[in-house]
Amino acid sequence: MGRIVVTGMGIVCSLGCGTDKVFSALQRGVPCVGTVRHLQTSHTELPVGEVSMSNEEMMSMLDLPSDSVVTRTPLLGMVAFKQAVGQAGLTDATRTVFVNGTTVGGMEKSEQYYLEFFEGKHTEYIGAHDCGAGTEQIGRLFGRLDAMLTISTACSSATNSIIVGANMIRSGRAKAAIVGGTESLSKFHLNGFNSLMILDGEPCKPFDQGRNGLNLGEGAAYLVIEEEESALERGAKPLCLLAGYANACDAFHQTATSPEGEGAYLAMTGALKQAGISPAAIDYINAHGTGTGNNDQCESVAIKRVFGDSVPDFSSTKAFTGHTTSAAGSVEAVISILSLLNNYIPANLNFTSPIEETGLTPVTQGKNVDLHHVMSNSFGFGGNDSSCIFSKIE
Amino acid sequence: MAVYIQSAAQISIQSPLCDDWFTDPILREERYFRSEEPDFKQYVDPMSARRMGRLLKRALASAKKALEGETATLDAIVTGTGLGCIETTEKFLLAMLKEGEQALPPSHFMQSTHNTIGSLIAQHLKCHGYNNTYTHRGTSFDCALQDVLMQFDLGALSSALVCANDEMTELYFQLFDQIGYWKKEDVKSEMFHNASSEGSFAGEVSATFLLERDRTEKSLCRLDGQVLMYQPDELRVREAIDELLRKGGIGWSDVDGVVCGYNAARSNDEVYARLMEALFPDVTQIYYKHLFGESFSASAMGYYVAALCLKRGEVPSHLVFKKGRTTTPKHILVYNHFQNKDHSVALLSC
Numbered sequence: 069m070g071r072i073v074v075t076g077m078g079i080v081c082s083l084g085c086g087t088d089k090v091f092s093a094l095q096r097g098v099p100c101v102g103t104v105r106h107l108q109t110s111h112t113e114l115p116v117g118e119v120s121m122s123n124e125e126m127m128s129m130l131d132l133p134s135d136s137v138v139t140r141t142p143l144l145g146m147v148a149f150k151q152a153v154g155q156a157g158l159t160d161a162t163r164t165v166f167v168n169g170t171t172v173g174g175m176e177k178s179e180q181y182y183l184e185f186f187e188g189k190h191t192e193y194i195g196a197h198d199c200g201a202g203t204e205q206i207g208r209l210f211g212r213l214d215a216m217l218t219i220s221t222a223c224s225s226a227t228n229s230i231i232v233g234a235n236m237i238r239s240g241r242a243k244a245a246i247v248g249g250t251e252s253l254s255k256f257h258l259n260g261f262n263s264l265m266i267l268d269g270e271p272c273k274p275f276d277q278g279r280n281g282l283n284l285g286e287g288a289a290y291l292v293i294e295e296e297e298s299a300l301e302r303g304a305k306p307l308c309l310l311a312g313y314a315n316a317c318d319a320f321h322q323t324a325t326s327p328e329g330e331g332a333y334l335a336m337t338g339a340l341k342q343a344g345i346s347p348a349a350i351d352y353i354n355a356h357g358t359g360t361g362n363n364d365q366c367e368s369v370a371i372k373r374v375f376g377d378s379v380p381d382f383s384s385t386k387a388f389t390g391h392t393t394s395a396a397g398s399v400e401a402v403i404s405i406l407s408l409l410n411n412y413i414p415a416n417l418n419f420t421s422p423i424e425e426t427g428l429t430p431v432t433q434g435k436n437v438d439l440h441h442v443m444s445n446s447f448g449f450g451g452n453d454s455s456c457i458f459s460k461i462e
Numbered sequence: 463m464a465v466y467i468q469s470a471a472q473i474s475i476q477s478p479l480c481d482d483w484f485t486d487p488i489l490r491e492e493r494y495f496r497s498e499e500p501d502f503k504q505y506v507d508p509m510s511a512r513r514m515g516r517l518l519k520r521a522l523a524s525a526k527k528a529l530e531g532e533t534a535t536l537d538a539i540v541t542g543t544g545l546g547c548i549e550t551t552e553k554f555l556l557a558m559l560k561e562g563e564q565a566l567p568p569s570h571f572m573q574s575t576h577n578t579i580g581s582l583i584a585q586h587l588k589c590h591g592y593n594n595t596y597t598h599r600g601t602s603f604d605c606a607l608q609d610v611l612m613q614f615d616l617g618a619l620s621s622a623l624v625c626a627n628d629e630m631t632e633l634y635f636q637l638f639d640q641i642g643y644w645k646k647e648d649v650k651s652e653m654f655h656n657a658s659s660e661g662s663f664a665g666e667v668s669a670t671f672l673l674e675r676d677r678t679e680k681s682l683c684r685l686d687g688q689v690l691m692y693q694p695d696e697l698r699v700r701e702a703i704d705e706l707l708r709k710g711g712i713g714w715s716d717v718d719g720v721v722c723g724y725n726a727a728r729s730n731d732e733v734y735a736r737l738m739e740a741l742f743p744d745v746t747q748i749y750y751k752h753l754f755g756e757s758f759s760a761s762a763m764g765y766y767v768a769a770l771c772l773k774r775g776e777v778p779s780h781l782v783f784k785k786g787r788t789t790t791p792k793h794i795l796v797y798n799h800f801q802n803k804d805h806s807v808a809l810l811s812c
Contacts, residue, residue: 110563111563170597171575171576179555179558179559182556185637186637194637194640194641195641198544198597199576199597200544200597200598200599200804201599207692212692212693213692214691214692215690215691216598216692216804217596217598217605217608217690218596218598218599218605219594219595219597220546220575220576220596221576221580221593221594221595222577232594232609235609235612236612238616239612239613239615240615241608241612241689255558255563256554256555256558256574259554259558259566259571260554260566260572261571262566263567263568263571264568265568315592315594316591316593317539317581317584317589317590317592317593318590319584319587319589320585322573322578322581322582323572330590331590449575450577450578450580450581450582450593451581451584451585451593452580452581452593452595
């Protein structure tokens with residue numbers, strides 16, 4: 069079995085639409101987390117990383133009829149999906165699969181119409197509620213794919229989609245896979261995170277001693293991954309390697325992380341083992357770094373367990389985008405690959421002092437560094453922890 | 463790479479955590495019927511159970527039942543669920559819509575994420591291995607099974623739990639009713655044989671399978687392989703079955719039965735009837751949704767049915783949809799489709 073390469077990327081998040089806009093915002097160091105505009109919530113005090121386009125704007129961008137029954141999560145997904153497939157120059161859907169991660173699914177409309185559903189109104193959105201419904205709407209943009217799958221492991225959904233797509237290729241079930249995730253903001257999960265008291269009313273401060281919670285965001289991102297040989301055969305231009313990945317379970321608590329960060333440790337070490345490289349080879353970690361007390365402390369502990377005294381450069385880019393939950397894994401995979409290809413580490417914004425117990429300081433100013441191997445971490449509720457490693461083709 | 467189904471456990475609208483349905487099926491006529499609950503105390507301590515929604519208790523009980531007597535370490539837990547813990551999701555949603563966006567109960571939100579099921583099982587079994595959750599409508603379980611099978615192929619696993627969990631709350635039953643999922647009248651068994659209208663009848667399923675690399679005395683059957691497809695034409699289905707038969711080292715004439723998801727809804731059943739007529743006109747067709755109802759997790763019971771028929775060497779008459787040539791079942795295909803979009807076919811052998 070040959071190597072797995074990335075041949076296309078697509079992204080939409082609060083920083084903008086497309087890899088160029090997102091990378092330039094990261095370089096400028098300007099976050100895009102602020103007052104809610106599109107989501108109808110009374111919690112206007114909570115900063116969010118909202119995509120600036122309205123549903124109608126996205127529908128018109130995608131040439132969808134204005135009466136389409138489509139919710140925001142698949143709309144965001146379609147925008148990113150088209151970019152990824154376009155960059156990869158993928159035209160033949162034979163033996164190509166789509167693995168999509170989402171948790172919110174069609175909740176954005178269900179929460180608006182739920183009570184009316186029972187009166188027989190807006191019932192066309194009942195069938196658009198579940199996670200798989202949106203996957204199909206996105207995947208159908210491509211014609212007849214060989215298979216579609218939906219994954220929902222909360223904030224690691226998109227990373228697990230990357231892992232499953234890669235395993236489908238390695239086991240001979242597919243020759244190419246479009247993988248990643250999409251998630252719109254919803255009143256449901258904004259209030260859910262708020263009820264858990266893990267939302268910061270100010271811009272989030274990942275890995276800072278004074279961190280006070282996360283800011284939610286929304287977005288979508290997909291990668292096209294392929295077996296190297298078959299990608300080259302069809303004339304595609306590989307961007308980088310998906311060198312290693314692993315999924316593990318913290319098996320500790322439904323929403324909290326174990327103090328020793330066991331799941332995170334197993335995910336990172338598993339990815340290193342699969343990539344066949346030593347911890348010292350990692351040049352940059354795009355950390356999960358949500359800004360909650362629990363995550364950042366445990367992730368720091370796990371990073372120290374894996375990397376010992378020589379922790380590589382790391383940053384969380386969630387202060388730029390907000391936490392895009394089920395899309396975070398692929399949004400940050402795209403950011404990691406942009407970092408790798410441009411030899412640029414984006415800043416961990418809003419950091420002033422390290423967490424006392426672990427003493428780790430992230431990269432606080434964006435900088436140019438020669439990068440070869442980049443790790444991206446995504447950890448979900450329930451301890452669904454996954455890591456990926458992207459490497460330059462050398 | 464051969465994989466064996468070592469055990470299976472289910473909680474559904476049949477008697478829970480046993481295989482009584484194989485010999486003494488209960489035929490429900492109500493359009494809506496909730497699962498019969500087992501005595502959860504044997505599987506979940508009452509203190510923790512108090513904080514769990516119904517589906518979580520069922521998921522844990524069926525997982526522990528499937529593992530009964532097993533001490534081997536578990537490498538993976540993979541779950542399929544169309545809607546996750548919809549009961550707690552509804553509670554949080556209704557509280558938010560009726561009482562506003564303040565002082566909402568976090569426990570209902572915590573249990574609303576689909577992966578709360580698989581991660582709770584991992585917590586209780588202290589399993590740090592691979593953990594994933596699929597939410598792909600009527601093929602959620604089939605996707606979960608594929609994940610495990612491909613990792614067996616890659617040599618990444620030697621044991622795994624594969625689970626299916628969906629509950630049908632009264633509210634969700636009503637919502638699905640609005641969009642034509644259910645028949646408007648009581649369900650008679652003859653409806654399954656001559657589906658003239660749309661709509662099925664509702665079920666609930668929590669099912670868990672233990673898969674391992676080696677055959678043991680208790681193994682129910684071997685799983686030779688499985689293929690997922692999207693909107694396949696007949697040629698694609700033939701290719702998929704060819705591939706499975708090659709893996710199983712058999713030919714088309716060695717297939718003793720095909721398990722199909724007939725559910726009494728015309729457009730659903732037509733797909734199976736057409737495929738069977740074209741591909742397996744003389745082969746026994748086996749059905750199961752007349753016993754377990756329709757739900758996003760229902761297809762898991764198709765595998766359970768095939769596994770038990772292979773283990774016991776017979777297809778009981780109440781599971782025969784259409785009688786073909788009479789053979790002792792050695793190789794059974796399990797075919798599932800959702801709205802003729804997502805399809806799955808698997809080969810199970812004794």
